[in-house]
Amino acid sequence: MAQTATLRALAEPLLRGSGLELWDVEVARDVVRFLVDRDGGVDLEALGEASRALSGLLDEHEELVPSGQYQLEISSPGLERTLRTPDQYRRYVGTPVSVKTAQPVHGGRRHRGVLAAVTGDGVDLTPDDAPGEVRHLAFAEIERARTVFVWESTPKPGGATAGARSKSASPAARRPPAAPSGQPGAPPAARAGAPAAADTSATAAPDPKDQSR
Numbered sequence: 001m002a003q004t005a006t007l008r009a010l011a012e013p014l015l016r017g018s019g020l021e022l023w024d025v026e027v028a029r030d031v032v033r034f035l036v037d038r039d040g041g042v043d044l045e046a047l048g049e050a051s052r053a054l055s056g057l058l059d060e061h062e063e064l065v066p067s068g069q070y071q072l073e074i075s076s077p078g079l080e081r082t083l084r085t086p087d088q089y090r091r092y093v094g095t096p097v098s099v100k101t102a103q104p105v106h107g108g109r110r111h112r113g114v115l116a117a118v119t120g121d122g123v124d125l126t127p128d129d130a131p132g133e134v135r136h137l138a139f140a141e142i143e144r145a146r147t148v149f150v151w152e153s154t155p156k157p158g159g160a161t162a163g164a165r166s167k168s169a170s171p172a173a174r175r176p177p178a179a180p181s182g183q184p185g186a187p188p189a190a191r192a193g194a195p196a197a198a199d200t201s202a203t204a205a206p207d208p209k210d211q212s213r
Helices: 002-016 044-060 086-091
Strands: 021-027 031-037 069-075 096-105 108-118 122-127 135-138 142-147 151-154 166-169 207-210
Touching: 002 021, 002 031, 002 044, 031 044, 044 069, 086 108, 096 122, 096 135, 108 135, 122 142
Parallel strands: 031 069
Antiparallel strands: 021 031, 069 207, 096 108, 096 142, 108 122, 122 135, 151 166
16 A cells, blocks of 8 residues: 555656646556546547656656566546545545445445545445435545446437437446546556557557566
């Protein structure tokens, strides 16, 4: 946790200077993943710029990345995005979310419903399985939370015939102003031990970095 917090603190001002918002940081055994966003969504050019900047940052702070070879991935948060900070939760008040707690709370660890409010120490959730009830989940209890993208069936423009349906996004589930254009986990740009130009063939190019040198 301290590792990702430090990476976030270092990367946020760097990305902000490029007009990008750092949404999340994930560090696994062989992957360092940055999810970035901005008003109007991110494109390949923005992801490439972020990749070059963050590559240099990680080269300067090798103590914060996995030892040996790892992948650097840069992408947008996607339609269903992880919620970690109080500000991120506030953006999605009134929309469906899914929350998993570290220990059973209110009879279980998995909670899904509408995010009703954000308080000083947690969130209030109106659960799908108990309409009218409000459950308080403390930030300290939450292991992971994410938004839920909901599709609604609506008649096609011009009048739909019986049984004919089209899908449209529920207003409550639509993205906020900072809407992503890519999907998380897109293939990164390959390189070995030194910053490499981003591979703009897809979202963000994974970038194999070798820390064994």
